[in-house]
Amino acid sequence: MNTLQMAVADGMTIARRNALKIKRAPDLLGGVIALPIVFVLLFAYVFGSMIELPGISYGEYLIPGIFVQTIVMSGQITGYTLTQDLQKGIFDRFRTLPMSPSAVLTGQTVSDVIMNVTSIVVMALVGLVVGWRINSSPAEAALGFAMLLLFAYAYSWVTAAVALALRKPEVFNNAATILSMPLVFLSNAFVDSARLPGPLQPIAEWNPVSTIVQAARELFGNIPPGAAEPAAWPLRHAVPVSLLWSAVLLVVFVPLATRLYRRAVSR
Amino acid sequence: MTAAIVAEGLVKRYGTVTALDGVDLTVPQGTVLGLLGPNGAGKTTTVRILTTLLKPDAGRAEVAGFDVVRDADRLRAHIGASGQYAAVDDHLTGAENLEMVGRLYHLGVKRSRRRARELLERFDLAEAADRPVQGYSGGMRRRLDLAGALVAEPPVLFLDEPTTGLDPRARAALWELIAELVAGGTTVLLTTQYLEEADRLAHRIAVVDHGRVIALGTADELKDQVGGDRIEVTVTSEADLRAAGDALASLAAGGVQADAAALRVTVPVSGGAAALTTALGRLADGRIAVRDAGLRRPTLDDVFLALTGHEAGRQADEKIKESVR
Numbered sequence: 001m002n003t004l005q006m007a008v009a010d011g012m013t014i015a016r017r018n019a020l021k022i023k024r025a026p027d028l029l030g031g032v033i034a035l036p037i038v039f040v041l042l043f044a045y046v047f048g049s050m051i052e053l054p055g056i057s058y059g060e061y062l063i064p065g066i067f068v069q070t071i072v073m074s075g076q077i078t079g080y081t082l083t084q085d086l087q088k089g090i091f092d093r094f095r096t097l098p099m100s101p102s103a104v105l106t107g108q109t110v111s112d113v114i115m116n117v118t119s120i121v122v123m124a125l126v127g128l129v130v131g132w133r134i135n136s137s138p139a140e141a142a143l144g145f146a147m148l149l150l151f152a153y154a155y156s157w158v159t160a161a162v163a164l165a166l167r168k169p170e171v172f173n174n175a176a177t178i179l180s181m182p183l184v185f186l187s188n189a190f191v192d193s194a195r196l197p198g199p200l201q202p203i204a205e206w207n208p209v210s211t212i213v214q215a216a217r218e219l220f221g222n223i224p225p226g227a228a229e230p231a232a233w234p235l236r237h238a239v240p241v242s243l244l245w246s247a248v249l250l251v252v253f254v255p256l257a258t259r260l261y262r263r264a265v266s267r
Numbered sequence: 268m269t270a271a272i273v274a275e276g277l278v279k280r281y282g283t284v285t286a287l288d289g290v291d292l293t294v295p296q297g298t299v300l301g302l303l304g305p306n307g308a309g310k311t312t313t314v315r316i317l318t319t320l321l322k323p324d325a326g327r328a329e330v331a332g333f334d335v336v337r338d339a340d341r342l343r344a345h346i347g348a349s350g351q352y353a354a355v356d357d358h359l360t361g362a363e364n365l366e367m368v369g370r371l372y373h374l375g376v377k378r379s380r381r382r383a384r385e386l387l388e389r390f391d392l393a394e395a396a397d398r399p400v401q402g403y404s405g406g407m408r409r410r411l412d413l414a415g416a417l418v419a420e421p422p423v424l425f426l427d428e429p430t431t432g433l434d435p436r437a438r439a440a441l442w443e444l445i446a447e448l449v450a451g452g453t454t455v456l457l458t459t460q461y462l463e464e465a466d467r468l469a470h471r472i473a474v475v476d477h478g479r480v481i482a483l484g485t486a487d488e489l490k491d492q493v494g495g496d497r498i499e500v501t502v503t504s505e506a507d508l509r510a511a512g513d514a515l516a517s518l519a520a521g522g523v524q525a526d527a528a529a530l531r532v533t534v535p536v537s538g539g540a541a542a543l544t545t546a547l548g549r550l551a552d553g554r555i556a557v558r559d560a561g562l563r564r565p566t567l568d569d570v571f572l573a574l575t576g577h578e579a580g581r582q583a584d585e586k587i588k589e590s591v592r
Contacts, residue, residue, distance in 0.1 A: 001373060013370045017359065024358040024399055093354035093415065096318045098343040099371040266321065 007100040014107020044130040055225040059131035064216035065189030079163030116152040135221030144219030154249035164260035205232035214238035271454035276326035288478035301469030309478040310458035347416035372419040386414040426457040462567035501559040
């Protein structure tokens with residue numbers, strides 16, 4: 001086996017292990033399946049009953065936002081699993097094995113993709129029940145799902161890096177919550193960012209989450225008809241900027257997480 | 268006989284703390300070396316360097332013919348390691364845990380599966396094989412972790428305090444298994460705080476303290492360093508304690524020790540059982556009431572105390588070091 005074949009085979013072995021873990025752990029499985037359902041129903045019915053949009057149901061407007069919210073929230077699972085593994089000494093066992101050292105992180109992030117696919121399918125189905133519709137071509141819709149998964153994969157590397165820097169599960173969980181709440185709510189996921197007051201508006205418009213949500217709305221055809229063209233540059237070019245964001249996150253956080261992993265385990 | 272493990276002048280520092288201060292070791296193939304020492308002596312650091320988890324700051328080491336730093340990647344295919352904390356996955360079953368390790372040793376799917384079943388059988392875990400490890404007892408986890416170290420049938424095995432936390436029955440079973448492996452040619456380096464374990468399992472023992480090997484030899488050699496046989500007599504009063512000491516002084520091959528609290532006199536002797544008979548005769552002549560008397564070999568406990576100035580497994584405040592080397 002050459003180095004690359006070994007890296008792929010070992011990455012798959014670790015991904016398989018993580019997938020089994022998620023399947024067996026009720027707390028993780030809840031994050032993957034129950035949480036997205038709760039989000040869709042809660043936001044669709046609570047906010048949906050209060051907020052009216054011209055020419056489109058709020059549910060339809062909302063679901064792309066929920067997709068991204070769930071990706072950000074469940075990204076915590078990646079980091080949390082890593083911090084727990086760090087505490088347990090399982091990485092010591094891995095490091096005494098003749099396996100590819102990159103497999104731990106690639107395996108972890110690949111299993112997160114499987115997890116995210118599951119979440120998105122669940123959300124899409126529940127979304128259809130509460131009134132979400134895809135109003136675009138199949139090609140655009142497919143690109144929409146692919147773009148969401150790419151962002152999810154890139155974001156896994158972000159939480160992996162944060163987790164490996166903080167190392168303790170409780171510390172990580174607190175930090176991740178403090179980080180992800182404003183990331184999700186200071187965006188256009190639930191409200192029109194153009195209508196936010198003063199200083200919040202530019203923050204929300206330049207928040208990468210807003211860009212991803214805007215891109216998803218465009219690709220699924222969930223932009224309210226007659227809505228004004230967004231003023232902010234990233235929102236006007238949402239699809240290419242979303243792909244750019246994912247690429248930037250990968251370029252920065254893959255090497256960073258790899259370096260932090262090496263530091264975290266070699267003490 | 269070739270050496271399976273060679274370490275020369277290993278040094279490891281953490282900031283200003285020197286964890287290893289020049290460790291030298293040689294373990295011939297097919298033998299067991301016991302690393303014996305109190306907590307913080309440097310046992311685990313030594314094992315972590317030899318299993319490629321840590322890089323030494325100075326010195327070099329070879330395991331199974333591979334340099335632990337330069338050939339770390341190739342070396343890992345030839346070792347098995349079981350740590351102090353059972354490194355097993357809670358949500359996976361016992362079988363899945365071992366299969367995963369087999370795959371990461373690149374044994375292939377089929378062989379990994381077969382090997383997992385074999386080991387579960389051998390470690391008395393066959394019944395629990397398909398249950399998540401979460402429900403395992405502490406002893407079962409330790410056994411599974413150890414089984415993980417054996418998946419690839421490695422020629423060199425590192426066991427860091429393998430029996431800590433095991434009940435006496437599980438410990439005895441583990442000892443038997445290690446003896447079996449060694450009989451089959453496996454080289455084992457194990458760390459332990461239990462003198463009995465080192466005495467029982469190890470061909471040679473390296474006593475480690477403050478990051479150095481302060482004594483190395485077979486259990487008997489180490490015991491001989493402390494002295495030969497000794498007679499211990501426990502009396503019933505303090506007056507008798509002095510009288511007993513005087514009565515036995517002429518038999519002594521070294522200094523007579525009297526422990527007032529325990530009312531016990533310890534006399535180093537040469538001459539074994541005959542010396543004990545003579546001693547009992549002298550005590551009877553002096554009308555000294557004896558509660559208990561016996562002849563004993565020094566234990567590894569005595570060795571440890573003499574070498575390090577503190578008992579095994581405990582970090583004493585005062586360190587009276589007697590250099591025996």
